[in-house]
Amino acid sequence: MGYSFPEEVLEHVFSFISLHTDRNAVSLVCKSWYEIERWCRRRIFIGNCYAVSPGIVIRRFPEVRSVELKGKPHFADFNLVPDGWGGYFYPWICEMARAYPWLEEIRLKRMVITDESLELISKSFKNFKVLVLSSCEGFSIDGLAAIAANCRNLRELDLRESEVEDLSGHWLSHFPDSCTSLQSLNMSCLLSEVSFSALVRLIARSPNLKTLRLNRAVPLEKLSTLLHRAPQLVELGTGAYSAEIRQDLLSNLTEAFAKCKELEGLSGFWDVVPFYLPAFYSVCSRLTSLNLSYATIQSPDVTKIITQCPNLQRLSVLDYIEDTGLDALSLSCKELRELRVFPSDPFVADANVALTEQGLVSVSEGCSKLQSVLYFCRQMSNSALTTIAKNRPNLTCFRLCILEPRAPDYQTLEPLDHGFGAIVDHCKQLQRLSLSGLLTDRVFEYIGNRAKKLEMLSIAFAGDSDLGLHFVLSGCESLRKLEIRDCPFGDKALLANVSKLETMRSLWMSSCSVSLGACKWLSQKMPRLNVEVIDEQGDLDSRPDSCHVEKLYVYRTVAGPRLDMPSFVRTMNQNPAYRR
Amino acid sequence: MTSSKTIVLRSSDGATFEVDEAVALHSLMIKHRIETGGADSTTIDVPEVTGNTLSKVIEYCKKHVEAPNSDDLKSFDTDFVKVDQAVLCHLAKASYYMNIKGLLDLSSKTIADMFKGKTVEQIRETFHIKNDFTPEEEEELRKENSWNLFV
Numbered sequence: 174m175g176y177s178f179p180e181e182v183l184e185h186v187f188s189f190i191s192l193h194t195d196r197n198a199v200s201l202v203c204k205s206w207y208e209i210e211r212w213c214r215r216r217i218f219i220g221n222c223y224a225v226s227p228g229i230v231i232r233r234f235p236e237v238r239s240v241e242l243k244g245k246p247h248f249a250d251f252n253l254v255p256d257g258w259g260g261y262f263y264p265w266i267c268e269m270a271r272a273y274p275w276l277e278e279i280r281l282k283r284m285v286i287t288d289e290s291l292e293l294i295s296k297s298f299k300n301f302k303v304l305v306l307s308s309c310e311g312f313s314i315d316g317l318a319a320i321a322a323n324c325r326n327l328r329e330l331d332l333r334e335s336e337v338e339d340l341s342g343h344w345l346s347h348f349p350d351s352c353t354s355l356q357s358l359n360m361s362c363l364l365s366e367v368s369f370s371a372l373v374r375l376i377a378r379s380p381n382l383k384t385l386r387l388n389r390a391v392p393l394e395k396l397s398t399l400l401h402r403a404p405q406l407v408e409l410g411t412g413a414y415s416a417e418i419r420q421d422l423l424s425n426l427t428e429a430f431a432k433c434k435e436l437e438g439l440s441g442f443w444d445v446v447p448f449y450l451p452a453f454y455s456v457c458s459r460l461t462s463l464n465l466s467y468a469t470i471q472s473p474d475v476t477k478i479i480t481q482c483p484n485l486q487r488l489s490v491l492d493y494i495e496d497t498g499l500d501a502l503s504l505s506c507k508e509l510r511e512l513r514v515f516p517s518d519p520f521v522a523d524a525n526v527a528l529t530e531q532g533l534v535s536v537s538e539g540c541s542k543l544q545s546v547l548y549f550c551r552q553m554s555n556s557a558l559t560t561i562a563k564n565r566p567n568l569t570c571f572r573l574c575i576l577e578p579r580a581p582d583y584q585t586l587e588p589l590d591h592g593f594g595a596i597v598d599h600c601k602q603l604q605r606l607s608l609s610g611l612l613t614d615r616v617f618e619y620i621g622n623r624a625k626k627l628e629m630l631s632i633a634f635a636g637d638s639d640l641g642l643h644f645v646l647s648g649c650e651s652l653r654k655l656e657i658r659d660c661p662f663g664d665k666a667l668l669a670n671v672s673k674l675e676t677m678r679s680l681w682m683s684s685c686s687v688s689l690g691a692c693k694w695l696s697q698k699m700p701r702l703n704v705e706v707i708d709e710q711g712d713l714d715s716r717p718d719s720c721h722v723e724k725l726y727v728y729r730t731v732a733g734p735r736l737d738m739p740s741f742v743r744t745m746n747q748n749p750a751y752r753r
Numbered sequence: 754m755t756s757s758k759t760i761v762l763r764s765s766d767g768a769t770f771e772v773d774e775a776v777a778l779h780s781l782m783i784k785h786r787i788e789t790g791g792a793d794s795t796t797i798d799v800p801e802v803t804g805n806t807l808s809k810v811i812e813y814c815k816k817h818v819e820a821p822n823s824d825d826l827k828s829f830d831t832d833f834v835k836v837d838q839a840v841l842c843h844l845a846k847a848s849y850y851m852n853i854k855g856l857l858d859l860s861s862k863t864i865a866d867m868f869k870g871k872t873v874e875q876i877r878e879t880f881h882i883k884n885d886f887t888p889e890e891e892e893e894l895r896k897e898n899s900w901n902l903f904v
Contacts, residue, residue, distance in 0.1 A: 178842065182849045185857060189865035197898035201873040204885050207894070225897070233897070701896075731897060 180205075184213045193218055212236055219243070220678050222260060222284065223703065226732040227268040238277045239303075240269065244284035246681050246726060247631075248656050250308065253683055253724070255709055257739040262286040264737075270297035278303035285309070291316030295323035302354075303329040313338035314363075321347035331359040333386075339365035346371040350378070357384035361410050361441065366390040377402045383435075386410030389443045394422060397429035404432040411441030414468070418448050426452035440464035447474045457481035461508075464489040466515050472498045472527075480505045486542075489513040492528040492549065499532030503539025511545040512536055519549070519576055530557035537564040545570040552583040553610055558592025562599040571596055572607035578634035578659070581611040588612055594619035597627070604651075607631040617641035621648020629654040642666035646673045656681040664691035671699050679728040683707075687725050690718030695727070696745035703730050704745040705738075713743055760787070761796040762811070768804030769796075772811055779814035781852035801850040806843040809836075813856050834863040838879070 178186070187210055190196055200210040216239040219225060230237075244260025262284045269276060276298045286309050294301065301324045306312075314337065320330065321344055345367050348355075355375065360367070367390070376382060382403050391399075391412030400406070416422055426449060430436070436456045445468045460482045465475065466489040475490060476498045485506040492514055494502075502509065514532070518524045530553045537543060543565055553575050562568075582589055589610040597603060597620050604626055608616065612635035620627070621644035628651050636642070643666035645655065655677065663686035674680060674695075689706065696704035706713065707724035734744040758774040760783070777797070778784045786797050799807060816829055823829075834841060841860055848856035868876055877884055886894070 179846065179849060182845050182857075182861070185849070186845070186861045186864045186868075189862045190868060192869065195869050195871075198871060198873050198876060199868055201886075201891065201894055201898065202876050202880075202884070203882050206882070207886075229897075 180209055183209050187213050191216070215239060216278075217241070221728050221730075222262075222265070223732065223735050224678070224728060224730045227265045229731060231268055231272040235272070236275075237273055238275060239280075240265075240273075240276065240278065241280040241282075242284060243282045246283075246656065246679060247654070248658065248681055248683070249283055253658065253681075255707065255739075255741060258707065258742060259735065259737055259739075260284045261737060262290050266290045266293050266297075270294075274298065275300055277301060280305040280307070281309055282307040283309065285311040286316075287311050288313055288316035288319070292319040295319040298324075300326055302326055305329065305331040305333070306335045307331075308334045310336040313340050314344045314365075315340065318344035318347040321345065321352075322349065325349075325352065326354050327352065328354055329357040329384075330355070331357060331384075332362050333359055335362050337363055339363060343368055343371075345375055348375050350374075353378050353380065355379040356381045358382070359384065359386040359410070360388050361386040363388040364390070369395055373398060373402060379403075380405070382406065384408040386440060387412040389413050389441075392416065393426070393446075393449065397425045400429035400433055405435055406433055407435050408438035408462070409433070409436060409441070410464075411439070411443075413444045414442045414449060415444040415446040416449065418446070423449060423452055427455070431455045436460075438462035438464075442468035445470045445474075450474060450478065454478075454481060458483065460485055462487040466491060466513065469493065469517065476501045482506060484508055487511040489515070491515050491517045492524070492526045493517055494532070495527040496529055496532040496535065497527070499528075500535045503535045506540060508542060509536070509540040510542050512540075512543065513547040514549055515547075516549040516574075516576060522577070524551070530554055533557070534560050534564075537561040541565075542567075544568060547572045547574075547607075549574045549576060551576050552580070553589060553592070554582045554584045555587065555589055555592035555595075556584070558589065559595040562592075562595040566599045567602065568596070568600040569602050570605040571600065571603060572605065572631070573609055574607065575609040578609075579611045580609075588616070590616040590619065594623070597624040602626055605629045608635055609633060610635075613637050614641040614644070617644040621645050624649055626651050628652060630656070632657045632660055634659045636660045636662060639663055639665040643669060646670035652676075653678045655679075657683070657685060659684045661686055664688055667691060667695065671695060674699065674702055674727055675729050677729070679726065681724075681726050683724040685725075686721050688718060689713065689716055689720050689722055692722060692725060692745050693718065701729055701731070702727055703734055706743050706745060707741060708743075709741045711741070759795075762807060763796060763798045764802055764804040764807040765800045766804050768807065770807060770811055772815070773818075776811065776814045776818045779818050779853060780810075781854075782850065785852075799851065802847040803843070806840070806847045809833075809840070809844060810847050810851065810853065810856065814853065817855060830859055834859055838867075 187199060190199060196210060196214060200207045211233050212235065214234045215237060217230065217234055217237055218241040220243050222242045222244050242265065245254050245258060248254060260283060262281060270293050277300050279294065286306065291312055304320060376399055383406060385403060385406055387410055389412055393412065393414055393416040396411060430453045433456060437459055439453065439460060442465055447470055457478065458481065461484055463482065463485060469491065471493050472495040475494045479485065479502050483505060486508050487510060494514065517526060528550055530550060533548050534557050544567060546568065553573065581587060590613055593608060593616050603624055606624065606627055608631065614637045617636060627649050630645065630652065639662055642662040646666060647670055662682065667687060668691055692704050692706050696702065705726040706722045707726060708722055738744065759771050760774050760777040762770045762772060762777065783797055813833060820826065841863060844856065845860040845864060848860055867879065
């Protein structure tokens with residue numbers, strides 16, 4: 174017999190185990206541990222909202238306090254998932270409102286949430302504290318007003334990158350005067366003005382406010398007023414960073430920033446007027462996080478900032494930084510862990526911005542703690558990629574986006590197979606990889622053989638044949654998410670690796686060469702997969718099995734086929750009687 | 754001059770330990786017994802705990818009562834739980850019964866750390882727990898879990 178613990182002791186032990194993988198392991202040890210664990214699990218994370226049903230979750234975990242859900246696949250960010258595809262929060266909130274009266278936190282990503290749902294949240298949970306809506310849509314200011322008005326203990330309201338219908342514009346005033354619990358407010362995605370006086374009053378009565386991200390509509394002239402009320406801020410997102418050139422305004426702003434002794438993160442910076450940049454120089458030495466991805470400022474101004482930030486760990490910036498700015502970054506910011514460089518003008522062939530592969534090579538040389546890279550550029554070479562790989566074997570995330578599809582090594586005109594091969598060869602802890610440029614099946618052979626820790630792979634306009642896909646599916650042991658667009662991958666690789674698909678969260682393939690017949694066969698063979706065909710051309714029923722599907726989304730599930738699909742989405746194994 | 758009163762604690766196997774009352778009161782269970790026990794409560798039985806474990810529990814209470822602000826309290830705690838698993842589990846149970854929050858947290862957290870990063874099989878082996886799921890039940894649960902549904 175094992176060590177017999179009283180239930181309460183085991184429960185107490187489990188309260189120190191928070192990682193989902195660890196909780197899952199513990200729950201499988203034996204029946205009594207399963208029972209104890211499920212009653213005391215307080216946080217659940219569901220990576221695909223269609224992989225399980227609300228009923229199953231609630232039945233197993235009756236005392237949850239925090240729920241995190243993800244809906245649409247990642248390629249929705251690139252407008253590849255048609256409107257109306259799904260990802261509705263409503264069925265979840267209906268059941269959770271009844272089952273989890275003590276729910277405190279809801280975090281959603283790429284889901285559709287209505288005002289009705291927001292109202293239900295605001296009225297169902299007496300102790301509701303945290304609402305994070307990341308890249309969500311379907312709601313308006315009215316829903317936010319309900320949250321503000323009814324959630325008495327709200328600590329965090331974060332709307333990052335969500336699409337909000339701004340109908341009335343006035344919702345901040347719905348926070349009652351008695352609400353003083355706010356610690357984090359991110360309204361950067363809101364398009365219309367908010368009531369400034371309501372905002373000031375809210376901030377003034379929130380002594381624990383640590384994160385404040387304003388929207389573009391908050392003018393620079395008013396920023397110092399807000400900062401004076403909240404000198405304890407740790408993270409600030411400014412509004413528009415522009416105003417008429419006025420010395421007194423600059424002085425006020427400088428003084429206000431100087432009072433913020435705890436500030437570590439800055440973002441916002443729409444419409445920057447460089448004259449006002451020095452206002453925040455006093456906080457630079459403390460900055461660990463800087464997001465200048467909306468700041469259309471040129472390299473000298475960017476460089477001036479980052480050379481004053483020796484503690485910088487995360488930087489997002491536009492390609493205006495250019496190679497010279499990245500050189501400066503590599504010399505000044507030795508603590509850098511994450512770099513994201515976005516294109517200022519992605520749709521123009523020659524953007525006249527001196528950012529090349531050299532900038533990234535520079536950073537890889539100088540910043541020894543660099544782990545995560547997202548880099549948009551217009552040219553790349555195998556030798557640069559190899560240098561980067563050798564410099565930074567500790568990379569865990571490498572996303573390279575060469576803007577022109579199928580662009581070869583600009584020096585040798587060869588495919589970039591060897592370069593990416595070097596990346597997966599040297600960076601043994603690589604978890605996430607996005608490919609671009611001219612690539613043959615060979616790069617997939619390298620990836621399949623070497624990228625043993627890879628969990629997420631994004632492929633676009635690459636490969637020659639099914640062999641490429643086969644290498645990935647048969648080789649990448651840790652693969653959880655695979656998303657592919659515009660590649661010559663067809664049925665063969667898919668059907669040769671069907672059981673692999675049950676070990677992954679999801680597979681997305683669009684504008685490839687997968688046939689309707691293969692989709693049907695796949696779903697028959699693997700009843701635990703939802704094989705969704707997304708086809709906006711209409712009337713799949715009359716198409717021959719040999720025709721290629723537009724988009725395919727395959728994911729494992731214990732919930733069976735979903736019942737909320739629009740007409741342009743079909744689950745292949747669904748009984749025709751249930752189709753709407 | 755205040756005389757320090759002592760209490761005698763008696764374990765399940767009859768071992769007795771004389772401790773200062775202040776030290777004994779670190780256990781809220783003992784505190785409750787004393788407060789509700791009446792005049793003659795100088796010997797308190799702790800039948801849920803054996804002598805070996807009780808001795809260690811007292812060592813913990815002594816340190817935390819007599820030198821609560823000492824710099825080496827943290828390293829004391831760290832060393833205190835560097836014991837073999839069986840002792841650790843006994844400590845956790847004892848601190849639960851005796852209602853000593855600090856020790857319960859310390860021992861529970863240490864046990865929890867032993868689970869982290871382990872597979873199901875490894876946990877079963879480490880703690881000698883018998884698997885009483887049928888293969889079908891286990892498979893079904895593994896799907897729910899390890900299909901990254903709740904991860």
